[in-house]
Every structure is written in structure tokens, then in C-alpha cells.
Amino acid sequence: MSAQAPAGAAPAAGLKKFLPLIGAVAIWGGNWPVMKLGLAHVSPLWFAALRFGSAALISVVVLGALRRLRLPTRQEWPLVVSVGLLQMGAFTALALWALQYVAPGRASVVAYATAIWVIPLSALVLGERPSRLQWLATAFSYAGIAVIVAPALGGWELHTVMGLTMLLGASLAWSVSIIHLRAHRAVRLGADMIPWECAVATVPLLLLALFRDGTPDLGAMADIWPVILYTGPLATALTFIVVLNVTQSLPPAATSIAMLGVPLLGLLLSAVAWHERISADLSIGLALIGLGVITTALAPRLGKLAASR
Incomplete structure (x- = not known):
């Protein structure tokens, strides 16, 4: 007779697989207020x-x-150069420059909104045909960014606008690197x-x-x-x-959703360390971007479920 696994062993083993990713998300979230200090x-x-x-x-x-x-x-080598110059170098330089004008919590939310670029660029550059759910996810992300950026544009605070533009440029640099990697999946x-x-x-x-x-x-x-x-x-x-x-x-959906914790944690830690106010526009914007990330991550699974019916 084979020995049965103790009750709760499977969930515990599953959680163990996620612990390193959770730790990484926590470290990256904390990186935003720390960079502001530097x-x-x-x-x-x-x-x-x-x-x-x-x-x-x-x-x-x-x-x-x-x-x-x-x-x-x-x-x-071409992919190494792409990641080094775009995802690391350009992203970080622009994000750090923007931190001089934008609070770290808000900055982390905008910089991580790569979904506003990745799906349109995939269609334009790679010839992919995104599903309706993926376009819906992009729309959620655009709406979230619009809600976050609108207050700065309304008052035309030049430094804040410059900072937000740099953060959008940082997310674009990362997105181009993602597209390059996807074009060379082999x-x-x-x-x-x-x-x-x-x-x-x-x-x-x-x-x-x-x-x-x-x-x-x-x-x-x-x-x-x-x-x-x-x-x-x-x-x-x-x-x-x-x-x-x-x-x-780990499944890509799990990783994508977990990475949403980076700007969320960055926002919370920034509120504690730098007394950044978590305003209504920032909360709504983050929620919309989060909805976009979750929709993107779950789109393949939901598409398969719809096709099987």
C-alpha cells in the first residue's frame, strides 16, 4: 500500500514554488523608495x-x-545587448531621472505599465493578431494611465509632465526589449x-x-x-x-499577475517612507492597470474555455 501524502502537503508544496517569486516582487517593490533615497x-x-x-x-x-x-x-548576443541597453539601461536611467519629479509610488505604477505598448507593438511589428480580450486588457491599461497622468496635464505642471513622459519612455524601452525577445523565441x-x-x-x-x-x-x-x-x-x-x-x-499568467505586486508594493512603501498620498486617481489608475494585467494573463485560458464550449 502506497503511503498517502499528509493533508495540506500539496498546497504547501505549491506555495513553496511561489516563495522565491514573492520575495523578488517584495525586493523590487522596495527598490522604488530606496532609489529615491539614493x-x-x-x-x-x-x-x-x-x-x-x-x-x-x-x-x-x-x-x-x-x-x-x-x-x-x-x-x-543581440538579445543580450537588447536587454542590457533597453530593459536595463534605458529603463532605469529614465525611471531614475523621472523620480526627481514624480513620487516613487506613482512612478512605479506608470513605469510598469508595459501593457500599453506590448500588445499594439506585437500586432504592428510581429504581425500577431491579439484577441478581443487582449485588446480589452490594453484598453484597461490605457484608461489607467490616463487617470494617473490627467491631473498633471490639467494643471500643466511642467516638471511632473516631464517625469511622467520619461516614465512612459521607460516602459516603452522595456516593451521594445520584450518584443525583440518574442521575435526570437527560439x-x-x-x-x-x-x-x-x-x-x-x-x-x-x-x-x-x-x-x-x-x-x-x-x-x-x-x-x-x-x-x-x-x-x-x-x-x-x-x-x-x-x-x-x-x-x-511557473505559468506565465501567474508570473504576470505576481509582477503586479511590484508597483502596488512600491506605492505602499512610498506612502510609508516618503509620505506619498495614495490619491483617488492613483488608486483607480492602479486598479485599471491591474485589471489589464490580469485580463492579459488569463486571456489564453479564457479563450480555450470559450472555444471548448
């Missing part, structure tokens, strides 16, 4: 360069210790590519920081070393390694 000491470009430079170093050490360090192949980038992606992001950021801001204040950098350790080695290198390993074993 910007009080160094420029956005230097902050971004320090973030990815430190992440590149620690990921080399970690993957080297795991004996998983290797150079990208010829097929992987090539999958694993955690062993993170050192090279971070290095690709670091080089242009470092050159831009030197050209625009000059030599950094070493004293200021010494003051924010805990912030750099959080944003670089922890919130970039180690978290990306964990997320890439975990998401390959």
Missing part, C-alpha cells in the same frame, strides 16, 4: 551606472561559484546571461555619466553604499537570477 546624493546617471556595475560584479561571482558563468553565443536567455546584460547596461551609462555629470563625489557614494548594495547586487543581480529560474517553472 538620488538625494548622486545623479540619476551615476546611480544607474553604479547599480548595474555592482550587479555585473556580484553576478559574475555568484554564477562563477555555481560554475554557470559562460560567454553568450552568437545567437544570444533563443532563451537564462540567468547565466545576467552579467553580460548588466555590463552592456553599465558601459553607456558610465560614459554618459562622465560626459554629463563629470567625476562623481566619492564622499556621497560612500554615504549611500547600503542603497547601492540593495539596488545592484540584491534588487538586480540576485533577484533577476531567482526570477529567471522560477518563472521558467
